Ligand SMILES: NC(=O)c1ccc[n+]([C@@H]2O[C@H](COP(=O)([O-])OP(=O)(O)OC[C@H]3O[C@@H](n4cnc5c(N)ncnc54)[C@H](O)[C@@H]3O)[C@@H](O)[C@H]2O)c1
């Protein structure tokens with residue numbers, strides 16, 4: 419972190435040290451209720467909601483957002499388990515005030531006033547599935563959550579993680595277009611993993627540190643729609659046809675590689 423970032427981090431941490439974040443378990447279990455705390459204000463900074471915050475992606479994402487000095491308020495929404503996740507994340511000694519929201523009746527409060535909404539809500543794939551196989555379930559979830567965004571925070575930046583990203587982004591776009599709130603600069607699908615994987619796998623082949631390698635990846639986030647531009651790699655280099663075949667296939671199937679290994683069972 420540079421010195422500006424460090425100063426900002428310390429400022430937010432100082433201000434919010436007096437805040438007692440509102441969450442389920444804290445309210446019950448502490449000697450001082452929130453109502454009795456001296457400071458009621460909020461620090462300036464991004465207000466971020468994570469929808470699907472209790473899941474495999476949502477939980478580490480919540481931790482990363484809580485560590486981010488630019489975030490002042492962090493809303494964690496899910497249909498299960500948010501009280502526990504919220505209590506846990508809220509104990510981190512960083513600036514963002516953390517609040518938990520459980521179930522559809524609390525979606526409105528979770529979304530109201532947010533600047534950025536990140537959505538990893540939905541089901542992940544099992545071995546043998548493509549991301550498209552998730553469409554029937556996740557399309558409906560994303561549509562409902564985006565309708566909530568239209569109502570409660572229509573100006574927010576929306577960041578879609580739920581798969582198939584190639585389809586969930588267009589679904590969100592249609593919801594926003596119908597409501598007249600669509601801004602293409604504020605709707606994104608997360609495909610960064612493809613770049614991260616490409617950098618790592620190319621670095622392995624070249625014998626370099628992945629931090630020194632930059633591989634542009636364009637297209638979508640499923641199979642052959644993931645297009646690593648191996649002719650544009652920095653530092654400049656060339657590959658044999660065999661290396662190109664190996665790297666393209668490994669980058670395009672990186673997600674499948676993880677899904678299969680994660681679901682291996684012990685005998
Ligand atoms: N774009 C990417 O790079 C990328 C990377 C990893 C995972 N994913 C996708 O992200 C999604 C989540 O993956 P995961 O591993 O966290 O799955 P998970 O099952 O561990 O977590 C999903 C969470 O969503 C919640 N959820 C379900 N319906 C909901 C609703 N209507 N409202 C709010 N929350 C709801 C679940 O309760 C659960 O906590 C999957 O679709 C997965 O394919 C995308």
Ligand SMILES: O=C(O)C[C@H](O)C(=O)O
Pocket residue numbers: 542543549581611672673674676677
């Ligand atoms: O591959 C998946 O199903 C999850 C994610 O999209 C990934 O690329 O790891």
